[in-house]
Amino acid sequence: MVKKSLPEMGGSKSTSATSAEAEVFSLSASVAEMEAMAKKLRRHIITMIGKAGSGHPGGSLSAVEILTALYFKLMRHKPQDPHWEDRDRFILSKGHAAPLLYAVLAECGYFPVEELLTLRQLDSRLQGHTDRTITPGVEMSAGSLGQGLSFALGVALAGRLDGQDYRVYVLLGDGECNEGQVWEAAMAASHYSVDNLTAIVDNNGQQIDGWNCDVMSLDPFAAKWQAFGWRVIEVDGHSIPRLIAAFKEAQKVKGQPVVIIAHTVKGKGVSFMENNPDFHGTAPNTMEVEFALKELA
Amino acid sequence: MAEEVSVREAYGKALLELGMENHDVVVLDADLSRSTMTAFFAREFPERFFECGIAEQNMIGIAAGMAASGKIPFASTFAVFVPGRCFDQVRMSIAQPGLNVKLVTTHGGLSVGEDGTSHQSIEDLSLICSLPGFTVIVPADAIETTEAVKAAAAHLGPFYIRLCRPKLPLVYGDDYRFKLGKAVVMRQGGDATIIAIGLMVQSALDAARNLEREGIYCRVLNMSTLKPIDEAAIVQAAAETRAIVTAEEHLEHGGLGSLVAQVVVRHQPVPMEFVAIKDTYAKSGKPSELLERYGLTEKDIERAVKLALAKKR
Numbered sequence: 001m002v003k004k005s006l007p008e009m010g011g012s013k014s015t016s017a018t019s020a021e022a023e024v025f026s027l028s029a030s031v032a033e034m035e036a037m038a039k040k041l042r043r044h045i046i047t048m049i050g051k052a053g054s055g056h057p058g059g060s061l062s063a064v065e066i067l068t069a070l071y072f073k074l075m076r077h078k079p080q081d082p083h084w085e086d087r088d089r090f091i092l093s094k095g096h097a098a099p100l101l102y103a104v105l106a107e108c109g110y111f112p113v114e115e116l117l118t119l120r121q122l123d124s125r126l127q128g129h130t131d132r133t134i135t136p137g138v139e140m141s142a143g144s145l146g147q148g149l150s151f152a153l154g155v156a157l158a159g160r161l162d163g164q165d166y167r168v169y170v171l172l173g174d175g176e177c178n179e180g181q182v183w184e185a186a187m188a189a190s191h192y193s194v195d196n197l198t199a200i201v202d203n204n205g206q207q208i209d210g211w212n213c214d215v216m217s218l219d220p221f222a223a224k225w226q227a228f229g230w231r232v233i234e235v236d237g238h239s240i241p242r243l244i245a246a247f248k249e250a251q252k253v254k255g256q257p258v259v260i261i262a263h264t265v266k267g268k269g270v271s272f273m274e275n276n277p278d279f280h281g282t283a284p285n286t287m288e289v290e291f292a293l294k295e296l297a
Numbered sequence: 298m299a300e301e302v303s304v305r306e307a308y309g310k311a312l313l314e315l316g317m318e319n320h321d322v323v324v325l326d327a328d329l330s331r332s333t334m335t336a337f338f339a340r341e342f343p344e345r346f347f348e349c350g351i352a353e354q355n356m357i358g359i360a361a362g363m364a365a366s367g368k369i370p371f372a373s374t375f376a377v378f379v380p381g382r383c384f385d386q387v388r389m390s391i392a393q394p395g396l397n398v399k400l401v402t403t404h405g406g407l408s409v410g411e412d413g414t415s416h417q418s419i420e421d422l423s424l425i426c427s428l429p430g431f432t433v434i435v436p437a438d439a440i441e442t443t444e445a446v447k448a449a450a451a452h453l454g455p456f457y458i459r460l461c462r463p464k465l466p467l468v469y470g471d472d473y474r475f476k477l478g479k480a481v482v483m484r485q486g487g488d489a490t491i492i493a494i495g496l497m498v499q500s501a502l503d504a505a506r507n508l509e510r511e512g513i514y515c516r517v518l519n520m521s522t523l524k525p526i527d528e529a530a531i532v533q534a535a536a537e538t539r540a541i542v543t544a545e546e547h548l549e550h551g552g553l554g555s556l557v558a559q560v561v562v563r564h565q566p567v568p569m570e571f572v573a574i575k576d577t578y579a580k581s582g583k584p585s586e587l588l589e590r591y592g593l594t595e596k597d598i599e600r601a602v603k604l605a606l607a608k609k610r
Contacts, residue, residue, distance in 0.1 A: 132365070132394045133394055140390075140394075141389060141390075144388075146354075147386055147389060147390050148358075150355045150356075150359050151358045151362040151365070153355075153359050154358060154360060154361060154364075154365070154370075155362040155363070156362075158367065161345070181354040181358065181386070184355035185355045187350070187352070188350070191350075
């Protein structure tokens with residue numbers, strides 16, 4: 001069944017990193033095209049994790065529209081030249097959503113789509129959690145939660161110091177915001193008045209042990225960010241047009257960092273995974289992969 | 298007695314000079330800039346100095362992000378906080394990706410003195426040496442500190458320099474040129490070798506001088522590059538002197554002694570003794586009192602040499 005899905009995962013372009021001729025990725029996709037892409041990315045996620053036999057489907061599926069809007073509509077980037085100096089940076093702080101990032105990078109052309117099926121295998125470039133040293137387009141080695149906002153702040157401050165106009169986007173999980181380092185970084189970003197940094201929280205409401213409110217309450221979540229000096233934009237994290245509008249609004253904010261709290265559903269798009277913490281870090285079995293792909297057809 | 302000079306001040310001045318030469322050098326501190334002496338740099342280059350407040354984990358992450366963007370960040374605080382307080386941040390944000398971050402910590406070891414256990418960094422070398430890809434330096438005086446800072450800036454990759462709080466007697470002249478990864482023979486001798494780091498280098502020299510009066514001739518090596526360690530110098534010392542004593546302001550486990558022993562056991566087994574803190578935490582006290590109480594004086598080195606010699610015969 002995994003093999004049968006291979007042709008539909010095709011459409012890759014081969015990559016060769018020659019920076020001079022590398023083209024800026026076209027951001028001309030329509031909302032309908034992006035919605036179709038979101039569905040395709042979900043199929044990749046299910047197929048990859050199913051084949052790997054382990055991984056984190058829930059938090060990958062919840063952030064699909066967020067990354068689709070960024071990579072296909074908003075971010076200036078060159079898939080053939082991942083280290084292009086002027087690129088906008090996307091930093092995945094919730095490193096367990098690596099399958100989603102890999103699927104997006106492959107669809108953009110950073111590496112062949114076929115490579116997605118090597119997820120978590122020995123010698124694969126697609127490690128269980130992101131590794132910036134081996135995967136084209138991956139900015140940060142993540143997986144230990146709470147470190148991405150600090151890293152992104154460093155990238156944003158360096159860009160400002162050099163007078164570069166790139167923007168830095170960083171995706172956090174809501175559960176990840178249990179980590180104290182997130183709030184150290186939140187305090188510092190506001191202290192340094194960085195306005196080239198946008199954080200997005202994939203607010204799917206759940207973490208490994210269950211609902212956020214039962215594990216460790218984050219409420220009042222938006223007020224916390226506001227109190228730390230951030231502009232807060234709340235948005236339906238599965239509506240591509242609303243996400244795009246939110247990102248554009250964030251770009252206009254001067255003198256302070258912006259957090260987009262994206263309200264999402266864990267496991268979005270697969271009925272039996274939605275709001276089901278059992279699929280935070282468990283791979284679907286063969287039959288579940290089949291059901292899921294039918295729903296995502 | 299040689300002139301005593303502050304290693305921290307040497308660091309602060311070296312950083313200032315580096316800042317003038319290289320505009321990619323940025324400096325971060327966690328509310329201790331007047332103690333770590335990064336304040337010199339901060340005054341001269343405020344736009345390239347980033348005060349992170351009392352938040353070391355975040356400082357490590359910011360430094361990593363800056364290094365990933367082509368900067369050469371020097372991040373400083375007390376050795377007890379980096380790597381100890383933010384070990385996972387140093388591991389995942391710096392060591393694993395091999396990012397070009399320079400961690401320069403001060404107040405290492407027992408010689409921080411009266412502040413007591415919470416401020417006495419006696420595990421940092423073990424922690425930092427456990428991380429693949431890190432280069433680790435413990436300078437023996439102010440002149441070597443200046444040289445080590447230059448070496449850190451010239452080297453591409455994660456770097457740790459550990460300094461202590463007190464002023465140290467100069468063991469080098471102005472003409473000294475530090476070579477990364479090379480131990481320095483401070484004194485020749487054929488009966489035993491004392492391998493030391495940091496403030497223990499002067500104690501090792503004093504011990505060797507005292508032992509010479511008793512007819513025991515010790516070689517003294519300054520192993521200022523702890524990682525990658527100079528295996529050739531250790532093997533040669535073991536082969537030629539047949540007894541080795543290590544001396545460090547650190548716990549016995551995981552620091553200089555362990556690293557040297559591993560080389561000796563693998564390539565040239567000879568009797569060894571270890572002058573270091575024995576599996577315990579220390580107390581408040583004057584630096585000299587603490588060094589005496591916890592067995593880190595020239596007398597302790599002399600005793601250790603004699604023990605090693607006894608095993609040799």
